[in-house]
Amino acid sequence: MPSFVAPSRDSRFIINEVLRIGDLANLPGFEGASADIVDAVIEEAGRFASEVLAPLNAPGDQQGCSRQQDGSVTTPAGFKEAHRQFRESGWGTLSAPEQFGGQGLPHVLGFAVEEFLSSANMAFAMYPGLTGGAVNALLAKGSPELQQTWLPKMVANQWLGTMNLTEPQCGTDLGLIRTKAEPQADGSFAITGTKIFISAGEHDLAENIIHLVLARTPDAPEGTKGISLFVVPKFLLGDDGNPGERNAVMCGAIERKMGIHANATCVMNYDGAKGWLVGEENKGLAAMFIMMNSARLGVGIQGLAQAEAAYQNGVAYALDRRQGRALTGPADPAEKADTLMVHPDVRRMLMDARAFTEGMRALSLWAGFLVDLTHKAASEEERVAADDLLGLLTPVIKGYGTDLGYKVATDMQQIWGGHGYIVENGMEQFVRDARIAMIYEGANGVQAMDLVGRKLAKDGGRAVQAFFAEVEKEWAAANKDERLAGLAGSFAKANGELQTATMWLMENGLANPDNAGAAAYDYMHLTGIVALGLMWLRMARTATAAIDAGSDEKPFYEAKLITARYFGERFTPEAGALRRKLEAGAEAVMALPEGSFARG
Numbered sequence: 001m002p003s004f005v006a007p008s009r010d011s012r013f014i015i016n017e018v019l020r021i022g023d024l025a026n027l028p029g030f031e032g033a034s035a036d037i038v039d040a041v042i043e044e045a046g047r048f049a050s051e052v053l054a055p056l057n058a059p060g061d062q063q064g065c066s067r068q069q070d071g072s073v074t075t076p077a078g079f080k081e082a083h084r085q086f087r088e089s090g091w092g093t094l095s096a097p098e099q100f101g102g103q104g105l106p107h108v109l110g111f112a113v114e115e116f117l118s119s120a121n122m123a124f125a126m127y128p129g130l131t132g133g134a135v136n137a138l139l140a141k142g143s144p145e146l147q148q149t150w151l152p153k154m155v156a157n158q159w160l161g162t163m164n165l166t167e168p169q170c171g172t173d174l175g176l177i178r179t180k181a182e183p184q185a186d187g188s189f190a191i192t193g194t195k196i197f198i199s200a201g202e203h204d205l206a207e208n209i210i211h212l213v214l215a216r217t218p219d220a221p222e223g224t225k226g227i228s229l230f231v232v233p234k235f236l237l238g239d240d241g242n243p244g245e246r247n248a249v250m251c252g253a254i255e256r257k258m259g260i261h262a263n264a265t266c267v268m269n270y271d272g273a274k275g276w277l278v279g280e281e282n283k284g285l286a287a288m289f290i291m292m293n294s295a296r297l298g299v300g301i302q303g304l305a306q307a308e309a310a311y312q313n314g315v316a317y318a319l320d321r322r323q324g325r326a327l328t329g330p331a332d333p334a335e336k337a338d339t340l341m342v343h344p345d346v347r348r349m350l351m352d353a354r355a356f357t358e359g360m361r362a363l364s365l366w367a368g369f370l371v372d373l374t375h376k377a378a379s380e381e382e383r384v385a386a387d388d389l390l391g392l393l394t395p396v397i398k399g400y401g402t403d404l405g406y407k408v409a410t411d412m413q414q415i416w417g418g419h420g421y422i423v424e425n426g427m428e429q430f431v432r433d434a435r436i437a438m439i440y441e442g443a444n445g446v447q448a449m450d451l452v453g454r455k456l457a458k459d460g461g462r463a464v465q466a467f468f469a470e471v472e473k474e475w476a477a478a479n480k481d482e483r484l485a486g487l488a489g490s491f492a493k494a495n496g497e498l499q500t501a502t503m504w505l506m507e508n509g510l511a512n513p514d515n516a517g518a519a520a521y522d523y524m525h526l527t528g529i530v531a532l533g534l535m536w537l538r539m540a541r542t543a544t545a546a547i548d549a550g551s552d553e554k555p556f557y558e559a560k561l562i563t564a565r566y567f568g569e570r571f572t573p574e575a576g577a578l579r580r581k582l583e584a585g586a587e588a589v590m591a592l593p594e595g596s597f598a599r600g
């Protein structure tokens with residue numbers, strides 16, 4: 001059975017040494033960011049993930065969830081107890097607002113913990129994970145009364161949240177939503193309709209389930225301009241504020257699916273269920289986007305998390321399994337064969353995994369830090385700048401992060417050879433679980449369109465200009481150190497490709513929108529390479545400084561520099577190919593008549 005240990009040292013390196021959040025401890029909201037607190041939270045959360053959640057991952061996958069005749073859903077053995085421990089240890093409240101009972105710690109810390117939980121047991125982590133997004137939406141758009149009613153127990157994870165967008169006829173295109181919301185005399189709404197694929201829609205982990213539901217009021221305009229957001233609880237609250245009468249929302253079925261078996265994916269039937277409007281009528285999509293943006297970052301972290309868990313088990317196997325001899329002569333003459341570690345092709349996969357996971361960890365933690373800055377930076381200018389960068393990076397973290405996360409999971413399965421294909425060894429679960437992250441929360445092609453179609457042009461390109469300015473600053477600093485000149489040089493080339501591609505898109509995307517659509521995916525990956533490159537520059541500079549300062553953890557920092565060099569040599573060259581591909585435009589992509597696609 002696979003094992004997992006939290007990559008605590010790496011998370012601490014990024015938070016304390018690269019992002020240096022301790023330097024901000026004098027800012028309101030960062031008081032809890034001292035290195036001591038960061039270290040304690042990281043260590044404890046890592047222990048919880050590896051000791052409590054990881055052992056439930058494979059059994060949970062095999063057992064799955066089951067729906068009972070009365071519509072209730074039972075989670076796999078051990079999940080209830082694990083959730084009780086999760087709740088009592090306060091892992092779900094880390095960066096939740098203190099006003100509603102949260103600990104108010106920086107989000108960057110919450111993101112680090114989220115990665116550990118998701119590596120250990122992605123299906124489990126999704127139950128409280130979605131609640132965090134629902135809390136954010138209610139915080140941003142809910143009335144004080146709604147916030148007071150729902151948030152304290154959601155923040156405490158006593159009640160868990162869900163996100164209800166998808167319907168049978170409506171996936172990516174939310175303008176097609178049909179679920180109805182009829183106003184009632186008491187100010188509430190009666191919600192009627194069917195939602196499908198609702199993660200954690202029904203389960204036995206919490207006293208109440210709080211659904212955030214998109215629906216249409218009677219005279220709402222067609223399309224996305226006529227969608228409103230409602231909060232609909234599984235149990236209505238009694239006068240004492242505790243769950244009482246059952247609301248008219250039931251789980252009609254749970255899906256049998258490829259992975260995340262231990263997370264219940266539900267068909268939810270709303271039959272005049274009582275709900276309350278969140279924010280303004282017909283402005284529901286904007287409100288839901290707050291939840292979706294938070295969830296998209298969470299899904300990007302899922303990609304990283306599955307890659308990390310798979311990597312650890314790929315390494316363990318490569319160190320143990322003996323097959324063949326090193327090309328340069330036996331490495332272990334006393335044995336009949338060398339370990340898989342001697343084969344450059346196995347090393348290639350392991351180094352790809354290291355370069356991705358460590359770079360992606362830095363990127364996702366930087367995003368967590370940007371979330372903090374959007375709320376807590378000293379000036380409005382800094383808050384806006386952080387929000388710009390976060391908006392630009394969110395589709396990249398989601399799309400690039402989950403594509404590469406899946407690729408790494410399959411590479412690690414490859415290292416196990418045929419044994420990786422055998423269920424009891426657990427490597428195929430990482431692949432199955434990682435696959436959904438490329439699909440939900442907006443399929444990755446849709447993320448690419450969000451980047452190219454919305455984020456690039458927004459506010460006259462302010463965000464992408466801020467990104468390039470950040471890149472320029474980091475490159476200039478790294479380029480001064482001749483030990484980093486190789487990495488800085490290859491990074492500069494990749495960044496040049498991204499700038500050229502951006503110009504090409506500005507000129508050709510406007511002239512023909514299909515050019516933007518055909519280029520979007522490659523552009524997202526190209527941005528992903530440069531964003532990870534930026535992280536590797538930062539990490540390499542930090543590692544060099546630590547070695548210069550005589551750190552007694554030299555092997556850790558040297559490994560960083562080797563992996564940085566690998567990233568420069570093996571990831572950045574792809575930027576040129578991506579740029580050339582996308583500059584080919586839409587012509588050949590769209591040329592084949594529709595009727596010619598089907599065979600026969």
Ligand SMILES: Cc1cc2nc3c(=O)[nH]c(=O)nc-3n(C[C@H](O)[C@H](O)[C@H](O)COP(=O)(O)OP(=O)(O)OC[C@H]3O[C@@H](n4cnc5c(N)ncnc54)[C@H](O)[C@@H]3O)c2cc1C
Binds near residue numbers: 199200444445
């Ligand atoms: C396990 C699981 C859990 C889920 N959890 C939730 C949940 O909790 N809440 C919820 O509301 N939904 C949930 N979903 C639904 C999920 O978000 C949707 O499946 C996803 O958004 C895609 O919608 P769709 O399946 O209808 O695909 P479609 O919209 O039919 O799209 C099919 C494919 O076409 C392409 N495509 C479609 N539109 C575009 C476009 N504009 N530009 C480029 N390409 C495009 C994409 O490649 C896409 O994969 C879940 C789904 C699964 C399988």
